[in-house]
Amino acid sequence: MSEAKILLVEDNPQDELLTIRALRKARLANRIDVVRDGQQALDYLFNQGEFANSTLQELPVVVLLDIGLPRLSGLEVLEQLRANERTQLLPVVVLTSSDEASDRLRAYRCGVNSFVRKPVNSAEFTETIARLGLYWIATNEPPDVH
Amino acid sequence: MSLPMSTDASKTVRLLIVEDSEADYLLIQRQLRTEGMAFESLRVDHHDALCEALEQSWDVILYDYEIPGLEFDDALPLIKSKIGDTPIILVSGTVDERMAAQLLRQGLDDFVLKDKLLRLSTAIDRVRRERLERSGRLAAEAELRKLAMVVEQSPASILITDTRPAIEYVNDAFVKNTGYEREEVIGRNPSVLNTGNTPAATYRALWSALEHGKTWRGEFHNTRKDGSIYVETAVIAPIRQADGSISHYVAIKHDITAQRESEALIHRLAFYDQLTGLANRALLMERLDQALGKCRETGRQGAVLMLDIDNFRFINDIHGYDIGDHVLREFGRRLQEELSDTDTIARIGGNHFAVIIETLGTTKAEVTDRIKQLTTRLHANLQQPCELPDGSGQLRHATSMGICLIDGHEEGPETPMNRAELALQKAKDDGRNMARQFSHELKAQVEERALMEARLRSAVINRELDMHLQSQFDIEGRLLGAELLLRWPQADGSFISPMVFIPLAEVSGLILPIGQQVFDRAIKLLQDWQSKPATRSLKLSINVSARQFHQPDFGDQLRTRLQETTIDASRLVLELTESVVLDELGTTGEKMRAIRELGVGIALDDFGKGYSSLSYLKHLPFDVLKIDRSFIADMLSSSSSEAIVRAILAMGHALKLHIIAEGVENEAQWDLLRRERCAGYQGYLFARPVSIDQWQPHDFSTIGNPSSNAYP
Structure with missing residues (x-):
């Protein structure tokens, strides 16, 4: 069984720290990869840009995606993920500090799995x-495509 | 005469005279005596006497041609067959020329007419001389043939060259040894054999010796026709003509490849491990002795590391020795990868490796730092999965390490070895897959532990381990069942906690007989419970260790034992820890499902005690999840612990797991857990563990509950 890993897309270092700490407190030993903007997230998931030379990675079991990201927003990342066959069904959870109803709607329209x-x-x-x-690690069953 | 026969000539000549006439015999004797010849003679005149006489050796035979019944023509073949090269002189009254010529062809040496006996002594001298010459020549020829044969058949390769030098002759051994046919090398320079592996200085020395007319001895690395290289020792000498000039060179060479190889092999056998090519214990000890000396001289510290592949015998047992050997070789290779050439790496037995690091540094901080870096690096590399040689997958194993620093002031190499060994033992005692460094405290701990292990062994054999029961309750306080817990009573009335002795039992293997005792007791208890209405529906939980669970026939053992009894298997719950199920996830799942099919329940014990990649939870058939006491203990003081417990309970509900909180000690904890709908409870608040005899099947109620009062 390959290890179930989590991709965290977060530009705020404090939130990143809190998130990782919370996952570790729940005794989750799973690998957590962190990228800090939207473009980096796409590069990571599609093995391009700075991740081009790494061997094709297995997709994470879940992407925890912040909305307010530099370069490319979380929602734009989400749109691109849904447009690509490889990541079409990848579970994505949007994490946001904003309470914009329009963001939520757009995220669901793009096919987000959860909005928190x-x-x-x-x-x-x-x-x-x-x-x-x-x-997402222990309870949810991911799609078997990847 | 000046011939070599002169000594023979002075000797008495032995004559065999074949003569029928006594008178003629006397005549011959007188004639020879007159000539001054010293001789002794025997006369024979008939066939039998001749045959008898021919058994002796004679210098010359004189034969009278005309003896009735002993004709020369008949006797000649007989004489030739008996004493082939003894000269024969025919002494006869009449011999015609034609007959004489024919007789000479038949092997007659001379003939003398009886009326010309004056010639006889001359004739005797002549044939004797001729014979001596002939036999001398034959001997010389035989000698030459013998020498040629020695050269030809010598086990040494012999090569003769002219002075250019071009090869003129090679013997059979040369052909056999080099693979070249004669015609391939005759006329060529001996350098056809040269590989370039022989140092140029060797050839310079060779030619300098030969040019000075001296013999040279040395060693060549040459090539056979098939390209293989061999080592030979050679003696090369000039051959001189009578005038002193050098006409040829002869080389006599012995192939010592096999000898060299066996010498090398003997060296390797004596100092290197055949499997991994690393040093063996003997070489390690020698190097350690040198390292200690160097530390003394330089004032630097070094270290001895001892490493064991954890649970290596399982690799051999499960995957076979070929895979086991592969793992050992790979382990050695990785050690070499991480260490420098100046470090000595040895395999000193089984899965036991040792390393000497000569220089770590001078200051304590430096040494500590480097050791830490090194062990971290080693662990990181060694725990990488090892690819199986047939490409069938990967194998992962852990490594325990013991370290002993050396400064050269040790009594001898044995001291640091023993200390590193002790530190290794400590690393294993502490749960393996870690490094421990020797100190005197560590030594005391290891010794104490060894003592404790001995005591535990006797406690197990004498069935001195006690079993207690701690009740478990549901959310309403109704009794659900109990967990069977071990206690090790001491002479002073105290108990040693299972947290202390179970790890010890795991490492020493005592866990298997202990597990057996627990299981026997559980069966007995369940039978007892089944016979009483108050306890009939209760569940009994027992702890199963990794060592027990991973016995290949664990499931079968369980089935057999349960079939022997009438108990309801669904009343039994096996508690497994995460570490048990995380080893070999594939087989674990199968085994667990087989156990579940028997009706036996499975609980995940101590959940949250360590970190885990919870993904396995969905795939393994647990029915109970026990939240570790550490979470419960922190729950009230830390809002995040509380949050985690909530999250775990939410997950448990989603996974339809029956969750039991362990170590519930007060009402506030109980309240919180109840609010989150935790299903089961175990802890001092409800009931302490009590001996089986004292245990009562009570429900829990806060009012007037004896165990509640017992809580301080």
């Missing part, structure tokens, strides 16, 4: 992320 608002309170944040992690 980042709680401000740190205990809540931990629980939310832990739940997410436990759910």
Whole structure:
């Protein structure tokens, strides 16, 4: 069985730290790869750009995707993932601090698997992320295409 | 005469005289005596006497041609066959010329007419001389043939060249040894054999010796016709003519390739491990002795590392020795990859490796730092999966390491070896896949542990381990069942916790008899419970260790034992820890499913104690998940721990797992867990572990519950 890994797309270092810490607190030992903007996320998932030389990676079991990203926004990343056969069915969870109803709608239109608002309170944040992690790693069955 | 026969001439000549006339015999004797010849003679006149006489050796035979019944023509073949080259002189009254010529052709040496006996002594001298010359020539020829044969058949390669030098002659051994036919090398320079592997200086020395007319001895690395290289020792000498000039060179060469190889092999056998090509213990000890000396001189510290592949025997048992050997070779290769050429790497037995690092540094900080870096690097490399040689997959194994620093002030190489060994033992005791460095405290710990292991062994044999029960309750406080727990009572009335002695039992293998005792007790207990209404529906949980679970026939053993009894298998729950199920996930799943088919339940114990890639949870047939006590303990003081417990419970509900919280010690914890709909509870708040005799099947109620009161 290959190891189930998580891709975290997050530009805010503090949120990145909190997210990883929450996943580790839930005793998740799974590999967590982090990229810091939308373009890097696409490069990682399509083995292009700075990831071009790495051997074709197995896709993560879930992408935790922030919306407000430099270079290419989370929603644009999502659109491109859905447009590509390899990543069409890849589970993507959008994590956002914004409460824009339009973002949510657009994300669902693009076929997001889950849309989660980042709680401000740190205990809540931990629980939310832990739940997410436990759910996507231990509970959810991914599509078998990749 | 000046011939070599002169000594013979002075000798008495032995004459055999074949003569029928006594008078003629006397005549011959007188004549020879007159001539001054010293002789002794025997006369024979009939066939039998002749035959008898021919058994002796004679210098000359005188034969009278006309003896009735002993005709010369008949006797000649007989004489020739008996004493082939003894000269014969015919002494006869009459011999015509024609007959004489024919007789001479038949092998007669001379003839003398009886009336010319004056010639006789001259004739005798002549034939004797001729015979001596002939036999001398024959001997010389035989001698030459013998020498030629020696050269020809010598086991040494012999090569004769002229002075250019072009090969004139090679013997059979040369042909056999080099693979070249004679015609391929005759006329060519001996350098056809040269590989370029022989140092140029060797040839310079060779020619300088030969040009000075001296013999040269040395060694060549030459090539056979098939290209293979051989080593030979050679003696090359000039051959001089009578005038002193050099006309030829002769080379006599011995192939010593096999000898060299066996010398090398003997060296390798003595100092190197045949499987991995690494040093063996003997060489390691020698190098360690040198390293200690060097440390003393330079004031630098070094280290001895000892490494073991964890659970290597399982690799051999499961995959076979070929794979085992492959793993060992690969292990050696990786050590070489991480270490420098100046470090000695040895395989000192089985899956036991040792490394000497001569210089780590001078200051304590430097040494500590380098050791840390090194062990980290080694661990990282060694734990990479090892590709199987047939491409059928990968094998992963862990490594334990023991380290002992050396500064040269040790008594001898044995001391650091023993210390590194102790440190290795400690690394294994502490759970393997880690490195430990020798210290005197460590030594004390290892010794204490060895003592404890001995005590545990006797406790197991004498069935001194106690079993306790700790009740488990549902969310309403109703008794669900109990977990069977081990206790090791001590002479002073205290107990040693299973957290201390179970790891020890795992490492020492004592866990198997312990597991057997636990299982026997559980069966007995369930039979007892089944006979009483109050306990009939309770579940009994027992802990199963990795070592037990991974026995290939664990499932079969379980089935057989259950079939021997009348107990309801669904009342039994096996508690497995994550570490048990994470080894060899593939076979674990099958085994678990087989156990579930028997009706036996499986609980994942100590969940959250370590980190895990929870992905396996979906794939393995657990029915119970026990949240580790550490989570419960932190739950109230840390909001994030609380959040995690919530998340775990949510996941458990989603996976339809029955979740039991362990170590519930107070009401606040209980309240929180109840709010999150945790299904099962175990802990001091509800019931402490008590001996089986004292245990009662009570439900839990906060009011007036004895175990609640017992909580401090």
